[in-house]
Amino acid sequence: MEKTIERSPKYVFLHLFVFALLYVSIVSFITLLFQYISILAPDQLQGYLYGSYDGIRWSSSALLVCYPVFLAVSWLLQRDMRRQPNLRELRTRKWLLSLTLLIAAITIIVDLIQVIYRFYGGEITTQFFLKLLTVLAIAGIVFGYYFWEYRRENQPSGVPHIAAWVSGVALLVSLVAGLFIAGSPAERRMIRFDERRVTDLQQLQNEIASYWQRTESLPASLDDLVNDFSGYSMPTDPEHGTTYEYRVTGDLNFQLCATFNSDSTSRGASGRYPEYYMNGISGTNWDHGTGQVCFERAIDPNVLTPLQKPL
Numbered sequence: 001m002e003k004t005i006e007r008s009p010k011y012v013f014l015h016l017f018v019f020a021l022l023y024v025s026i027v028s029f030i031t032l033l034f035q036y037i038s039i040l041a042p043d044q045l046q047g048y049l050y051g052s053y054d055g056i057r058w059s060s061s062a063l064l065v066c067y068p069v070f071l072a073v074s075w076l077l078q079r080d081m082r083r084q085p086n087l088r089e090l091r092t093r094k095w096l097l098s099l100t101l102l103i104a105a106i107t108i109i110v111d112l113i114q115v116i117y118r119f120y121g122g123e124i125t126t127q128f129f130l131k132l133l134t135v136l137a138i139a140g141i142v143f144g145y146y147f148w149e150y151r152r153e154n155q156p157s158g159v160p161h162i163a164a165w166v167s168g169v170a171l172l173v174s175l176v177a178g179l180f181i182a183g184s185p186a187e188r189r190m191i192r193f194d195e196r197r198v199t200d201l202q203q204l205q206n207e208i209a210s211y212w213q214r215t216e217s218l219p220a221s222l223d224d225l226v227n228d229f230s231g232y233s234m235p236t237d238p239e240h241g242t243t244y245e246y247r248v249t250g251d252l253n254f255q256l257c258a259t260f261n262s263d264s265t266s267r268g269a270s271g272r273y274p275e276y277y278m279n280g281i282s283g284t285n286w287d288h289g290t291g292q293v294c295f296e297r298a299i300d301p302n303v304l305t306p307l308q309k310p311l
Helices: 002-005 009-040 053-083 087-090 091-120 128-149 159-181 186-214
Strands: 243-247 253-260 291-299
Touching: 009 053, 009 091, 009 128, 009 159, 053 087, 053 159, 053 186, 087 091, 091 128, 128 159, 186 253, 186 291, 243 291
Parallel strands: none
Antiparallel strands: 243 253, 253 291
């Protein structure tokens, strides 16, 4: 019977599958907690943390899919191992358990090296300390559980059920916390509309600068920017389909306006827009409040020089 089990592809692939799901779930859970820490305890030296919300979406999606499948396959394997105790001695299982212990041990050692390295570099911050504790705690728990599983004898135990319940509750709490930290899907969609508006306004600013370089004057309206030769077409509000507002306020001054759903300054460091530098255009800040917001811009002719016209 043992020889048959060793050669059975069913249990070889089931163990490979369940440990692959385990690794994906652990990495996703750590990534999710890292993004929460980046938002709640931002490090000023890191600057803009705009990608934290994308990280939350990806890691949450991976956990919602992979972890339930991991629990289901683990339950099936535990059931078969109760019926056939010699399954615990499957060579593939032993190798994967040993690999998991090795990875967890290396992770703990690398984290301790990071502590010493960051300490010498003066980079011990609240964010780093929290992330370090997160990795150490998760790696320690994984190491402890699978070390126990590796040495476990063929006797019934309620530890796997307790571990499944505790980890499931911890995962559920972390996912629910994301709705308060990162916002609901509906709120995120409203923010994505605002992000698209800012991108459109930045594009319009670039086109206005190019227009001034060609003509040494500001366009009277945004329609003047439409260029059949280059294929440039006017962007519109992604939510309502309306055109953006543009006002000439001086020979070199203009405004670009849009109506926003949210206040970017209330989203913390990770929700702020990075400064958008363009030589020859004053104004790099694109943070906005709720409602209509106009961004003041001015062309600096000492920097943004007109294009030379052919003779």
